[in-house]
Amino acid sequence: MIYVYALLAAESVAPTTRGEPGLEGGAVELLAERGVVAAISRHTTPHVHANVDNLWQHERVIEAMMQTHALLPARFGTIFPDDERLRRVLVHHHDAIVAGLQRVAGCVELGVRVSGKIQTDAPQPVTVPPTETSGRAYMLARAAEERRRRDAEVRATELTSTVHEPLTQLARDGVLRPLLTQDLLLSAAYLVERGRVDAFRAHIAALSAAHAGVRILCTGPWPPYHFVPPLGPVEADHG
Amino acid sequence: VSERVPEDDVTLLELLDRVLDKGVVLSGDITLSVADVDLVYVGLRLILSSVTTAERTRLEPPVKPPDVPRLPSRAEVA
Numbered sequence: 001m002i003y004v005y006a007l008l009a010a011e012s013v014a015p016t017t018r019g020e021p022g023l024e025g026g027a028v029e030l031l032a033e034r035g036v037v038a039a040i041s042r043h044t045t046p047h048v049h050a051n052v053d054n055l056w057q058h059e060r061v062i063e064a065m066m067q068t069h070a071l072l073p074a075r076f077g078t079i080f081p082d083d084e085r086l087r088r089v090l091v092h093h094h095d096a097i098v099a100g101l102q103r104v105a106g107c108v109e110l111g112v113r114v115s116g117k118i119q120t121d122a123p124q125p126v127t128v129p130p131t132e133t134s135g136r137a138y139m140l141a142r143a144a145e146e147r148r149r150r151d152a153e154v155r156a157t158e159l160t161s162t163v164h165e166p167l168t169q170l171a172r173d174g175v176l177r178p179l180l181t182q183d184l185l186l187s188a189a190y191l192v193e194r195g196r197v198d199a200f201r202a203h204i205a206a207l208s209a210a211h212a213g214v215r216i217l218c219t220g221p222w223p224p225y226h227f228v229p230p231l232g233p234v235e236a237d238h239g
Numbered sequence: 240v241s242e243r244v245p246e247d248d249v250t251l252l253e254l255l256d257r258v259l260d261k262g263v264v265l266s267g268d269i270t271l272s273v274a275d276v277d278l279v280y281v282g283l284r285l286i287l288s289s290v291t292t293a294e295r296t297r298l299e300p301p302v303k304p305p306d307v308p309r310l311p312s313r314a315e316v317a
Contacts, residue, residue: 055258056254072263074262074264075258075259075263076259077259078264093265113253180284219250222253223262225262
């Protein structure tokens, strides 16, 4: 089984993982096909275990290579049964991969999370005792939940204009991410040129100072996971 | 329930949201997905952020918390 970490352009100087081993200690090697290179490791097991150690090792291998080379990070768990099938995919998607690499060249991804309680003039949500099962209590709970949701939407819209849009100006690209936890007000990823990372972080610090009620956290640099091209399926095998 | 997430957990959450949910997908007909990726993703997210109200469940009536899938054991998480 072949495990894929990232796609890169073939260059005169090959990327290295700076001593980082692949998953489960496997050696990371490069498989080149018509100007595109896949960073891979070979395993005798049919799949890799999705545990936190392996997730971090996937990340460390990619981060090591991105110090010197533009790359498209692969999603964790991308495996192929043999070289031939991987080569076929690289050939099929050659142009999209090359265009994708050009888009992220010289950039890193930074994550921004804004969290905090919604400040609102509305009365506190009514707490329904666990024993209370009347229809009225249910409706009160629903109304409180609906009010809280609306407040969160209003706040998220405000933050989009005061936080997301200015940050997008400092980035080559930016995407808003879904809010998966209740206290998260904004979550976004930005594709930032390496030379502008410090300016980006300085802007985050200024935003933090200006928004005392919320917590603004910048993470990264990450490989450009949010800025990879969508690759459609390869045509069914005709041979 | 604390809504604060320690920064190490935030970093792990951010990692999960990237390596398991983003990144280039090399065509579904050949790529074999790791069987337990989805379970690990959902399970770890629940552990890390006490997600009793993920975005899509929030739209449902607040009658009872969503059913929680079997979580990975601590050994798998650690």
